[in-house]
Every structure is written in C-alpha cells, then in structure tokens.
C-alpha cells in the first residue's frame with residue numbers, strides 16, 4: 001500500500017520555511033514545522049493539507065532530540081528534512097561579538113548538524129533526502145556578514161561531505177542558495193534603510209531578472225531537490241538567485 005510521505009521543515013513559521021511547508025503539503029507530504037516561535041501552531045493549521053508544528057529551538061540538542069522523538073511517535077517515518085531556520089546579522093568579523101558569532105553559528109549551522117543527526121537513521125529507512133537552506137552568501141560571500149558567511153559556506157561544505165557519507169544508504173543531501181527573497185525579514189530590512197524605495201530599486205537591479213524572488217520560487221526548488229524528480233542529484237548547491245551571483 002502506498003504510504004504518505006512526511007517532511008520536517010525547520011523555521012517554517014514564516015518566510016521561506018512557511019513557503020516550503022505550503023509547497024510540500026500541497027504536493028501531498030505530511031509536514032511538521034519545527035520552529036521556536038509558538039505562533040507556528042496557528043500558522044501550520046492554516047496551511048492547506050496535512051501540516052502541524054512542534055515548538056523547538058533547533059540550536060538546542062535537547063529540544064531537537066525531543067521534537068524528533070515526538071515526530072517519530074506521531075508519524076513513524078521521515079522522507080524529507082528541510083533545514084531552513086536561520087538568522088542574519090549585518091556585521092564584519094571585526095565588529096562581531098563572541099556572543100553574536102556563537103548565536104549565528106548555532107542557529108544556522110549547529111542546527112543543521114543536530115537535525116541531520118536525528119534525521120539520518122529515519123532517512124536511512126525511507127531512502128529519503130535532506131535539503132539545506134544555504135544562501136548566495138555561502139557561494140560568493142557578502143560585505144559585513146562574517147558569521148553569516150561562515151555559517152552558510154559551512155552548510156554547503158557539510159552537505160557535500162554528508163552526500164558522500166550517505167550515498168551508500170541512498171540518502172541525498174543538497175543545498176539551495178537563494179539570492180534576495182521577499183520575506184518579512186527582507187521587507188523589514190528595506191523598511192529600515194534611509195531611503196527604502198531607493199534601496200529596493202538598487203537591490204532589484206542587482207538581479208539580472210530585475211527583481212528579487214518570492215519565497216514560493218525558492219520553495220519549488222526545495223520540492224524538486226527533495227523529490228524523486230531529483231533522484232540522481234546529490235551534493236549540489238543550487239543557486240535560485242535570478243543570476244545575481246553572476247554580477248554581484
């Protein structure tokens with residue numbers, strides 16, 4: 001009998017993660033959002049399809065262990081892990097405090113390690129896949145983003161190593177590298193600039209396609225890499241960036 005495929009999306013309460021949860025649920029996956037934001041419960045229940053949430057700080061070993069324990073009890077299997085949760089601080093290495101460094105690396109990179117660690121035994125049974133949300137910054141760097149660049153580059157290097165380790169088990173591991181994406185985070189950033197309209201025009205113009213992407217456009221690339229459509233693709237970092245990295 002055909003079984004329902006299941007997916008975990010970290011940081012799925014808003015932005016790109018929410019779009020990933022929506023796209024996966026629309027494709028028939030049973031989705032669980034892992035987010036530290038308690039409003040995720042209401043957001044998950046409003047997503048059409050089978051979607052729920054588990055409150056979890058994905059940078060905490062104990063939180064992740066507990067969330068996976070509950071997920072396994074409720075779902076029994078895992079086909080896809082989307083490591084999406086992340087945070088950005090605009091600071092050069094020189095001006096980054098030790099606390100900020102530890103926070104960014106824990107939120108963006110340790111979380112990928114922890115969730116993958118608990119997901120791998122389940123993915124081995126389903127021959128499933130992992131998709132990590134890196135960034136164009138992980139490929140080409142960014143000014144004033146020392147810790148963020150390290151975390152996003154680290155995600156790509158770790159994914160390539162994991163793709164090699166897990167290929168014999170039939171588990172694929174890939175990354176998506178978005179350019180600028182219209183999310184609450186980015187809209188807030190535009191709002192904080194001295195001339196929001198001028199900076200929006202400037203950032204849009206950096207993308208040869210003339211605009212930034214929607215969260216849905218990134219989510220559809222995640223669905224592709226997660227699915228059987230990408231059955232021979234592993235260890236890649238796929239830019240979804242309107243070619244911004246060609247001229248950045």
Ligand SMILES: NC(=O)c1ccc[n+]([C@@H]2O[C@H](COP(=O)([O-])OP(=O)(O)OC[C@H]3O[C@@H](n4cnc5c(N)ncnc54)[C@H](O)[C@@H]3O)[C@@H](O)[C@H]2O)c1
Pocket residue numbers: 010011012013014015016017034035036037056057058059084085086087088107111133134135136177178179180181182183184185186
């Ligand atoms: N927005 C962009 O332009 C852009 C571009 C490239 C890459 N990204 C990456 O995409 C991912 C999502 O970005 P976004 O813009 O949608 O962000 P967002 O701030 O809109 O949403 C992030 C979500 O992650 C959750 N989260 C943060 N820390 C967490 C933790 N420790 N445990 C559990 N949940 C946590 C938040 O509660 C929130 O729901 C991030 O990894 C980001 O680095 C974003």
